[in-house]
Amino acid sequence: MADRQGGTQKWCPNCAAVTVVKAIVIEAAHTLTIDEPLMQRVIYRIGKEEVHYFRRGQQCQDCFHEWLSAEVPEGLIRELVDLKDRIDTQNAEASSKQSENRNLRLV
Ligand SMILES: [Zn+2]
Numbered sequence: 001m002a003d004r005q006g007g008t009q010k011w012c013p014n015c016a017a018v019t020v021v022k023a024i025v026i027e028a029a030h031t032l033t034i035d036e037p038l039m040q041r042v043i044y045r046i047g048k049e050e051v052h053y054f055r056r057g058q059q060c061q062d063c064f065h066e067w068l069s070a071e072v073p074e075g076l077i078r079e080l081v082d083l084k085d086r087i088d089t090q091n092a093e094a095s096s097k098q099s100e101n102r103n104l105r106l107v
Pocket of ligand 1: 019061
């Protein structure tokens with residue numbers, strides 16, 4: 001919800017805190033599509049039929065950092081977190097095995 005401060009409270013990646021964030025037009029938001037009308041908010045697909053997102057420019061009203069955000073259905077975020085957890089587990093297991101192999105070579 002927009003408030004009287006000129007934006008919505010959201011997470012600023014630069015401040016690493018919740019700040020007042022304003023929706024803005026960022027030119028880069030329009031460079032990845034061809035023949036798209038110049039709009040602040042555009043629905044994009046990135047190669048996967050099931051992945052659509054709502055892109056918009058954001059500007060922190062504390063530090064004026066600008067970035068693009070992508071609004072997706074929450075189920076997609078859960079799926080991405082589950083997949084990242086699996087990858088992190090696989091990487092930790094692979095790292096542990098490499099460490100064991102190094103220790104065996106030293107013995
Ligand atoms: Zn900020």
